[in-house]
Amino acid sequence: MNLVHCNSSVQEERRSSLAVIMASISEWYAGKNVLITGATGFMGKVLMEKLLRSCPDVKALYILVRPKAGQSMSERVQDMMMCKLFDRVREDNPDFHQKIIPISSELTQPGLAISPEDVQTLTSCINIVFHCAATIRFDEPLKHALQLNVIATQQLLSLAQQMQHLQAFIHISTAYANCNRRHIDEVIYPPPVEPKKLIDSLEWMDDSIICDITPRLIGDRPNTYTYTKALAECVVQQESGKLNIAIIRPSIVGASWQEPFPGWIDNFNGPSGIFIAAGKGILRTMRASNDAVADLIPVDVVINLTLAAGWYTAVHRPKTALVYNCTTGGINPFHWGEIEHHVMSTFKRNPLEQAFRRPNANITSNYLINQYWILVSHKFPALIYDLFLRLSGQKPQMMRIFNRLHKAIGLLAYFSSQDWEWNSDNMNMLMSQLSADDRRTFNFDVRQLNWPEYIENYCIGTKKYVLNEDMSDIPAARQHLRKLRNIRYTFNTVLLVFIWRVFIARSQMARNIWYFVVSLCFKFLSYFRASSTLTQ
Numbered sequence: 001m002n003l004v005h006c007n008s009s010v011q012e013e014r015r016s017s018l019a020v021i022m023a024s025i026s027e028w029y030a031g032k033n034v035l036i037t038g039a040t041g042f043m044g045k046v047l048m049e050k051l052l053r054s055c056p057d058v059k060a061l062y063i064l065v066r067p068k069a070g071q072s073m074s075e076r077v078q079d080m081m082m083c084k085l086f087d088r089v090r091e092d093n094p095d096f097h098q099k100i101i102p103i104s105s106e107l108t109q110p111g112l113a114i115s116p117e118d119v120q121t122l123t124s125c126i127n128i129v130f131h132c133a134a135t136i137r138f139d140e141p142l143k144h145a146l147q148l149n150v151i152a153t154q155q156l157l158s159l160a161q162q163m164q165h166l167q168a169f170i171h172i173s174t175a176y177a178n179c180n181r182r183h184i185d186e187v188i189y190p191p192p193v194e195p196k197k198l199i200d201s202l203e204w205m206d207d208s209i210i211c212d213i214t215p216r217l218i219g220d221r222p223n224t225y226t227y228t229k230a231l232a233e234c235v236v237q238q239e240s241g242k243l244n245i246a247i248i249r250p251s252i253v254g255a256s257w258q259e260p261f262p263g264w265i266d267n268f269n270g271p272s273g274i275f276i277a278a279g280k281g282i283l284r285t286m287r288a289s290n291d292a293v294a295d296l297i298p299v300d301v302v303i304n305l306t307l308a309a310g311w312y313t314a315v316h317r318p319k320t321a322l323v324y325n326c327t328t329g330g331i332n333p334f335h336w337g338e339i340e341h342h343v344m345s346t347f348k349r350n351p352l353e354q355a356f357r358r359p360n361a362n363i364t365s366n367y368l369i370n371q372y373w374i375l376v377s378h379k380f381p382a383l384i385y386d387l388f389l390r391l392s393g394q395k396p397q398m399m400r401i402f403n404r405l406h407k408a409i410g411l412l413a414y415f416s417s418q419d420w421e422w423n424s425d426n427m428n429m430l431m432s433q434l435s436a437d438d439r440r441t442f443n444f445d446v447r448q449l450n451w452p453e454y455i456e457n458y459c460i461g462t463k464k465y466v467l468n469e470d471m472s473d474i475p476a477a478r479q480h481l482r483k484l485r486n487i488r489y490t491f492n493t494v495l496l497v498f499i500w501r502v503f504i505a506r507s508q509m510a511r512n513i514w515y516f517v518v519s520l521c522f523k524f525l526s527y528f529r530a531s532s533t534l535t536q
């Protein structure tokens with residue numbers, strides 16, 4: 001009798017675990033309480049939107065938010081929910097805000113500054129954690145980057161260890177955490193330094209000493225961001241205990257490809273600021289390799305993969321933490337030279353308002369050529385414009401803008417001048433585990449990505465959502481570009497006459513050379529005309 005009972009309960013258990021495995025991703029998220037850090041950031045917002053839209057039965061999204069820039073936590077969350085990104089969710093469920101539960105938290109503080117009551121709530125109800133928060137600045141002082149990217153991750157993991165119903169912990173890293181390697185596998189590499197030792201040492205060190213030793217510490221990585229993200233991966237591995245963990249490593253996250261609508265972007269990070277600066281005619285040259293792979297990945301692809309990885313980690317509970325390199329280069333490569341072409345062509349057809357000059361940017365991998373163009377196409381026009389501003393009684397500003405731009409492109413050039421090769425076996429494995437429906441709803445198959453169309457939507461997205469420009473103003477923007485073209489023609493003519501007067505008209509030798517060149521051109525033209533008449 002007992003044996004029969006035992007067998008049937010084993011069968012029951014098998015059936016229910018089979019049902020869990022067979023459940024679609026949306027079904028799995030139904031009734032789940034999700035904790036998200038970095039929810040006010042670019043990726044966090046897209047993650048929330050997708051969860052609310054495609055998993056409408058999710059129970060609640062607990063988001064860790066801090067007050068910022070004079071706004072309280074609740075004001076920030078209210079503002080965020082009004083954002084256009086949530087239009088489709090709002091349409092489907094006008095009360096979607098009821099599912100969002102903000103928790104006050106400052107991640108750089110001990111215990112993440114979460115109140116004991118909130119700790120109690122989180123530990124008793126959370127089923128899955130998505131850790132997106134980070135400082136992504138390349139010039140962040142090491143101590144602060146360590147505090148947020150490494151120590152906060154450590155603290156969040158220790159909070160996660162106390163969660164009674166936690167099924168998965170998903171950590172968002174970056175494909176460039178190991179950018180000191182050319183080939184990057186889906187493994188957690190040994191850290192450049194033991195994170196705990198570094199944390200202990202930096203604790204007592206003076207900021208100026210830390211600043212001095214930072215280049216030695218980061219070694220062959222380009223900045224404190226990639227360095228601390230590598231350390232964070234190691235911390236995730238060390239502190240995971242019995243948790244089911246996955247690490248997502250996106251490359252350069254760009255505007256959305258399809259969802260909730262094409263071209264969604266809300267910041268200047270990565271290539272977006274470069275596209276805008278080029279579209280405004282400010283940026284005319286940048287160091288990048290035409291033939292290097294531009295490993296952009298649309299934000300909706302990253303989020304779909306992240307949600308699918310959350311489901312897979314919870315349901316299949318892999319024995320070791322799986323790392324997902326979320327990149328496009330090995331699957332559907334596109335190059336910086338091609339990006340340049342499509343960005344320029346889009347902004348010529350859909351100009352940005354009040355451009356400084358006509359958009360016409362070129363990338364080059366040659367240092368000297370780049371320096372030459374910086375002088376001729378950036379500094380010289382900036383000086384002239386600032387002179388004009390001074391003469392008209394205004395404050396000069398162009399040189400200041402260019403100095404900031406040069407700082408930014410200097411920091412980004414490392415990533416646009418070389419190639420990396422990422423293994424993406426786990427991304428492929430995950431795709432093979434999804435049902436046909438899930439593959440459609442949580443699409444991360446970048447083989448289908450049409451790059452020219454994507455780049456066009458991306459550029460238009462920067463215009464509409466970052467700069468808040470109206471598409472109906474495009475005729476006026478085109479008119480402005482025509483005005484700039486006429487100014488350039490006039491300026492070039494004045495310059496030519498000036499050069500003539502100063503250098504050519506005054507010297508006999510220069511005049512002789514000039515006449516020689518002109519007569520040569522004339523002879524060539526006459527010969528060309530004569531030969532074309534003969535052939536007719």
Ligand SMILES: CCCCCCCCCCCCCCCCCCCC(=O)SCCNC(=O)CCNC(=O)[C@H](O)C(C)(C)COP(=O)(O)OP(=O)(O)OC[C@H]1O[C@@H](n2cnc3c(N)ncnc32)[C@H](O)[C@@H]1OP(=O)(O)O
Nearest residue numbers: 136137138139174268269270271273278340361408415416
């Ligand atoms: C020639 C044209 C053709 C185009 C084809 C070639 C394109 C090549 C593009 C190459 C891009 C390569 C990108 C690689 C990135 C890979 C990194 C790995 C991916 C990741 O894991 S993390 C995400 C990447 N992180 C970043 O991108 C952050 C980088 N930014 C910074 O570190 C800092 O912002 C920076 C650049 C040091 C500037 O600091 P600062 O001067 O202090 O300015 P603020 O950040 O405070 O910003 C002030 C103000 O300016 C706006 N802003 C910021 N950046 C830009 C920009 N690039 N252009 C214009 N405006 C920008 C910012 O939003 C602030 O505005 P407020 O209104 O808020 O004041």
Ligand SMILES: NC(=O)C1=CN([C@@H]2O[C@H](COP(=O)(O)OP(=O)(O)OC[C@H]3O[C@@H](n4cnc5c(N)ncnc54)[C@H](OP(=O)(O)O)[C@@H]3O)[C@@H](O)[C@H]2O)C=CC1
Nearest residue numbers: 038039040041042043106107108132133134174250252253
């Ligand atoms: N964008 C990209 O190209 C790539 C990003 N990634 C990774 O993706 C993740 C998300 O990046 P992304 O969304 O672009 O970054 P954002 O800069 O847009 O967002 C960062 C988030 O972290 C939060 N945060 C920062 N500091 C604190 C703090 N002290 N306390 C509480 N919250 C804080 C921010 O909150 P607040 O609004 O209060 O500042 C914000 O919500 C990061 O882990 C990043 O490393 C990886 C590859 C590429």
